[in-house]
Amino acid sequence: MRLVARDLAFGYPELSVGRDLNLTVEAGEVLCLLGPNGCGKTTLFKTLLGLLQPQGGGVTLGGDALADLSRADIARRIAYVPQAQDTAFPYTASDLVLMGRVAHRGVFAAPTQQDRSIALNALTELGIAALAAREVTTLSGGQRQLVIVARAMAQAARLIVMDEPTASLDFGNQVAVLAEIRKLAARGTGVILSTHDPDQAFAVASRVALMQDGVIVAQGTPSEVLTAARLKAVYGIDVTVEQLAGGQTVCAPVYPR
Amino acid sequence: MTGSRAASRASWIVPGLALLAIAVAAVAVTVGAFPVTPDGFFRAVKNLWSGDLPQTSEERVLFGIRGPRILAGLIVGASLAGAGVVYQGLFRNPLVSPDVLGVSAGAGLGAVIGIFLSLPVFAIQMLAFGGGLATVGLVYLVAVAVRGRDPTLVLVLGGVVVGALAGAAISLLKILADPYDQLPAITFWLLGSLASVRGGDLWNVMPAVLIGLVPLVLLRWQINVLSLGDEEAKSLGVESGRLRVIVIAAATLMTASVVAISGVIGWVGLVIPHIARMLVGPNFERLLPAAMLMGASYLVLVDTLARSLGRIEVPIGILTAVVGAPFFLWLLWRGRHGWS
Amino acid sequence: MTRIDRRSFVAGAGLMLLARPARAARTVTDSAGRTVTLPDRIDHVFAAGGPASVVVYAMRPETMVGWPRALRAEERPFIAPAQRDLPEVGLLTGRGDTANVETVLKMKPDLIVDYGSVRPSFASLADNVQQRTGIPYVLIDGRLNAAAASFRLLGTIFGAPERGETLARYSDDLLKSLDTTLKSISEDQRPRVYLARGPDGLETGLRGSINTEIIERAGGRNVADAQDQRRGIAKVSPEQILAWNPDVIVTWDRNFHDKIANKGDDPLWQGVKAVKDGRVYLAPTAPFGWIDRPPSINRLIGLRWLANLFHGARFPFDIRQDTRAFYKLFYHVDVTDADLDTLIAWADGKPPSLPARR
Numbered sequence A: 001m002r003l004v005a006r007d008l009a010f011g012y013p014e015l016s017v018g019r020d021l022n023l024t025v026e027a028g029e030v031l032c033l034l035g036p037n038g039c040g041k042t043t044l045f046k047t048l049l050g051l052l053q054p055q056g057g058g059v060t061l062g063g064d065a066l067a068d069l070s071r072a073d074i075a076r077r078i079a080y081v082p083q084a085q086d087t088a089f090p091y092t093a094s095d096l097v098l099m100g101r102v103a104h105r106g107v108f109a110a111p112t113q114q115d116r117s118i119a120l121n122a123l124t125e126l127g128i129a130a131l132a133a134r135e136v137t138t139l140s141g142g143q144r145q146l147v148i149v150a151r152a153m154a155q156a157a158r159l160i161v162m163d164e165p166t167a168s169l170d171f172g173n174q175v176a177v178l179a180e181i182r183k184l185a186a187r188g189t190g191v192i193l194s195t196h197d198p199d200q201a202f203a204v205a206s207r208v209a210l211m212q213d214g215v216i217v218a219q220g221t222p223s224e225v226l227t228a229a230r231l232k233a234v235y236g237i238d239v240t241v242e243q244l245a246g247g248q249t250v251c252a253p254v255y256p257r
Numbered sequence B: 001m002t003g004s005r006a007a008s009r010a011s012w013i014v015p016g017l018a019l020l021a022i023a024v025a026a027v028a029v030t031v032g033a034f035p036v037t038p039d040g041f042f043r044a045v046k047n048l049w050s051g052d053l054p055q056t057s058e059e060r061v062l063f064g065i066r067g068p069r070i071l072a073g074l075i076v077g078a079s080l081a082g083a084g085v086v087y088q089g090l091f092r093n094p095l096v097s098p099d100v101l102g103v104s105a106g107a108g109l110g111a112v113i114g115i116f117l118s119l120p121v122f123a124i125q126m127l128a129f130g131g132g133l134a135t136v137g138l139v140y141l142v143a144v145a146v147r148g149r150d151p152t153l154v155l156v157l158g159g160v161v162v163g164a165l166a167g168a169a170i171s172l173l174k175i176l177a178d179p180y181d182q183l184p185a186i187t188f189w190l191l192g193s194l195a196s197v198r199g200g201d202l203w204n205v206m207p208a209v210l211i212g213l214v215p216l217v218l219l220r221w222q223i224n225v226l227s228l229g230d231e232e233a234k235s236l237g238v239e240s241g242r243l244r245v246i247v248i249a250a251a252t253l254m255t256a257s258v259v260a261i262s263g264v265i266g267w268v269g270l271v272i273p274h275i276a277r278m279l280v281g282p283n284f285e286r287l288l289p290a291a292m293l294m295g296a297s298y299l300v301l302v303d304t305l306a307r308s309l310g311r312i313e314v315p316i317g318i319l320t321a322v323v324g325a326p327f328f329l330w331l332l333w334r335g336r337h338g339w340s
Numbered sequence C: 001m002t003r004i005d006r007r008s009f010v011a012g013a014g015l016m017l018l019a020r021p022a023r024a025a026r027t028v029t030d031s032a033g034r035t036v037t038l039p040d041r042i043d044h045v046f047a048a049g050g051p052a053s054v055v056v057y058a059m060r061p062e063t064m065v066g067w068p069r070a071l072r073a074e075e076r077p078f079i080a081p082a083q084r085d086l087p088e089v090g091l092l093t094g095r096g097d098t099a100n101v102e103t104v105l106k107m108k109p110d111l112i113v114d115y116g117s118v119r120p121s122f123a124s125l126a127d128n129v130q131q132r133t134g135i136p137y138v139l140i141d142g143r144l145n146a147a148a149a150s151f152r153l154l155g156t157i158f159g160a161p162e163r164g165e166t167l168a169r170y171s172d173d174l175l176k177s178l179d180t181t182l183k184s185i186s187e188d189q190r191p192r193v194y195l196a197r198g199p200d201g202l203e204t205g206l207r208g209s210i211n212t213e214i215i216e217r218a219g220g221r222n223v224a225d226a227q228d229q230r231r232g233i234a235k236v237s238p239e240q241i242l243a244w245n246p247d248v249i250v251t252w253d254r255n256f257h258d259k260i261a262n263k264g265d266d267p268l269w270q271g272v273k274a275v276k277d278g279r280v281y282l283a284p285t286a287p288f289g290w291i292d293r294p295p296s297i298n299r300l301i302g303l304r305w306l307a308n309l310f311h312g313a314r315f316p317f318d319i320r321q322d323t324r325a326f327y328k329l330f331y332h333v334d335v336t337d338a339d340l341d342t343l344i345a346w347a348d349g350k351p352p353s354l355p356a357r358r
Helices: A041-048 A071-077 A093-104 A112-123 A139-153 A169-185 A198-204 A228-235 B004-030 B037-051 B059-092 B105-117 B123-144 B149-176 B182-191 B198-219 B220-228 B231-233 B240-262 B269-278 B282-308 B316-334 C006-018 C050-059 C101-106 C118-131 C144-158 C161-183 C213-219 C237-245 C252-260 C297-314 C319-331 C337-343
Strands: A002-012 A015-026 A030-034 A056-061 A078-081 A159-163 A192-194 A207-212 A215-220 A239-243 A249-253 C025-029 C034-041 C045-047 C113-117 C136-140 C192-196 C203-204 C233-237 C250-251 C280-281
Touching: A002 A041, A015 A192, A015 A215, A015 C203, A030 A169, A030 A198, A041 A159, A041 A192, A071 A078, A071 A093, A071 C192, A078 A139, A078 B231, A078 C233, A093 A112, A093 A139, A093 B220, A112 A139, A112 C280, A139 A159, A139 A169, A169 A192, A192 A198, A192 B198, A192 B316, A198 A249, A207 A228, A215 A228, A228 A239, A239 B269, B004 B269, B004 B282, B037 B059, B059 B149, B059 B198, B059 B240, B059 B269, B059 B282, B059 C237, B105 B123, B105 B149, B105 B182, B105 B240, B123 B149, B123 B240, B149 B182, B149 B240, B182 B316, B182 C203, B198 B220, B198 B240, B220 B231, B220 B240, B220 B282, B231 B240, B269 B282, B282 B316, C025 C144, C034 C136, C045 C050, C050 C113, C050 C144, C050 C161, C050 C319, C101 C118, C113 C118, C113 C144, C118 C136, C136 C144, C144 C161, C144 C213, C161 C297, C161 C319, C192 C203, C192 C237, C213 C297, C250 C252, C250 C297, C252 C280, C297 C319, C319 C337
Parallel strands: A030 A192, A030 A207, A078 A159, A159 A192, C045 C113, C113 C136, C192 C250, C250 C280
Antiparallel strands: A002 A015, A002 A056, A207 A215, A239 A249, C025 C034, C203 C233
16 A cells, blocks of 8 residues: 655645655555645645645555555555544543444444454553443543544554654553554554654654644654754754663754853 | 444434433323323224224324324424534534524515415415525525635525524514414414424425435445545545535425424524534434434424423423523533543 | 783793794594694694504594505405505504605604504603694503594594594494493303414414404304414414414415315315304405404404304494495495405305305
8 A cells, every 4th residue: 555645835825845755665664754744734734645635746656546545445454643632522442442333334334353352452462451341532632542542443454644643642652652653563554653753763764754834844764854954944942862772862952051 | 344433322312312302202192181091092903903083083183184183293392403414514513503594584584475365375475495496596596696605605605694684574564464363373483383293294204204214324334424624525525516406405304394284393403403413423324313303202292391381282392492591501511521 | 909910921932932833733542542632623644553543444534634554455455445555654653664754754644643552661652753743642541442432532633533433432322232242142152263363273362362363252262362462463373373273273274275175175174163064254355354464443443344254143244234334334335246265265265256165
């Protein structure tokens, strides 16, 4: 399952956000999108998911143009974990995860027993099976986010788009989600995620795209792209990129003395 | 087991509500201005069983007047509550009732025109039905033409505007109407009543209600997803734009057809969905039947009060407001933490 | 004899000059006890509402400046040609008005007449309108029993005492003969009557309301009795009507009448005694309703008609002759045969131009 964006121009009907965007993501890869607030990450994601019409160029998913696919087709190929938001209704966690299976059933059908076990498995994988019967409005922001990730997993799509998935999670849960992303990739699911933290890119990404003002200024492996010079150019701060004893690369900001 | 506690809690609530509706209907059959002895009651049932035409006045009362009226209460209450649940999910807003897109205002305008032109009852009902459908159709056209970013917001605003126009037209017709003749009839219609419902009306209404209800039942999980919001629904594979049209059309069909025979009855479509959601949660699979059963019981209960408080009828729209409004306030006070 | 003080003479003359000039004025006391100053001659009258317009039309049609509501096509044949095309001027009763006050003033009426309730609230409304417009406003008692007195008062007001006396005598004779007949009819001999309003017939007027006082006056008993002294119009359920089981049903709604006049059609009403006995009567409505709409002197002919329906030969009524006479006297028209047939169709419970059914 390959997602290809070719010469993509994207934005809202009255507003152009980005242009000349070329991107490829394969199943099994993890692509991290880094960039400052307002550079167009969310808009790009929505366009890649078919939620926004491209203003130029096109997107293909598994060889088919996005415009030719039905919503259910798209949903079976690519899933979406949006930025943390309030859910209006007190669905139970298990019901919410179950909704990820809707794309696999006909329009008039209800989820089957098999769907229910897939949903429960997703919750168990993320360690939140105990929350299954809880109403999501009673969960913390981080727990709610995990439920949405579980839903994306239940959707069984080969690609998942995650918009700042670790925002509002505590430190432990952040790591748990990142570990899960690595597991997903190992199992053959492709993940595109956006983040502010270069460390996360180093931790999970197989490739990184650095974005500024709607344009990708650099693409490649984390070590290629996330250099001190590049990060300073995009974020306007001094950082230092170091390799730790265990082989891990980290990126630390340099505070003025 | 997934969501076991919620599921098992809900699993006896819906059948329980069904039993409640039957019980309320059974009690309502025994209440009324015309004296029916238990003897007469059994004789009447026996006669019905053997298929004879109604002979005694008691049979006429039970099967010609009370029976259809109670059935109408069940159907109207269920339809209004069901439509309310659908609209509240669709618009993700607890203050929404089936009137949000102006169906009651449009039906009212149709009926008022019929009364103003001194037309027979059937014509008035058809005009009400047509008026309700036309109004929502107009609102939808407005929404399509405006094509804003948030489709539900545009719909609601369109409903407010078109509803206000219909209301203004109704007011104008009230001024022009004959104050000794048409104006009281208009006033009573707008307050709602089940008094003039007869068996034939139910036969007319049922097809429309069923045509509206069936898609809602079949699409229940899609409607669940739709209530998450337009974008999220699309990302989960739901064709939200098309689904919205179907759902609105179905709910409007149900509402317009019952308003045509009962007049404008408020609060059922607003308060009952809330209570039902408190009991069984927002999952449409359980919420729709729960709300409809509750709505049915509630309206039969209120209608029984309306026709037994005195010699004359208390317009049912007044009673549903008198009972519904304080309850709604209590709900608001209790539900400070949001939807639950 | 005192010497005329020059100053007081000048003052007196000045006062006379400042006083209202033109026509000489007179005062009357209207039915609400209000003292109203009127010009000597009344040439233009504005009828404040429906009931008043009927009375003014009956008394002095040539002074009418307009109708509150334009005449419908079926009403026109029963109004004198001179008044058929008068403009629609709206209501001016001080409450829910549809008349434009400036338009009213432009018409320069000498008098505004209102006919109906004379309770203090309406009297104060009358004062309100009089103050706003500067036009004398008289409020006349609209109850059936006060018809004769009201005619005489209007005769004085309009400067047409003979006319007032003629109409008053008609009312007096009618009410007196009715009372004589009713003296010999006991309470339980009087038929129980249901007044069906609206297209479904479930709207009715409660006993004691002005909309149904004609029933009791004609010697019937209105079944719609809300014993807690409520009045006005209300809705009832078919079950309640069955429980009441009236002897007679009167309606003026054509749709409702057609529905239950064919007995086979409506199972709900079949069980009602009045329907079973064929005693369902359609009240004529042109040019004004015989029992209401508006509740004014147009009900006098309805009173005759109902009394005959309720008590048969004990109160004789030749529907064709008496109607013609009434319409000639009060409405200034000669009703043709064809118009009369249309007018009184179904008024005796039988289909028009068919032999008696019972």
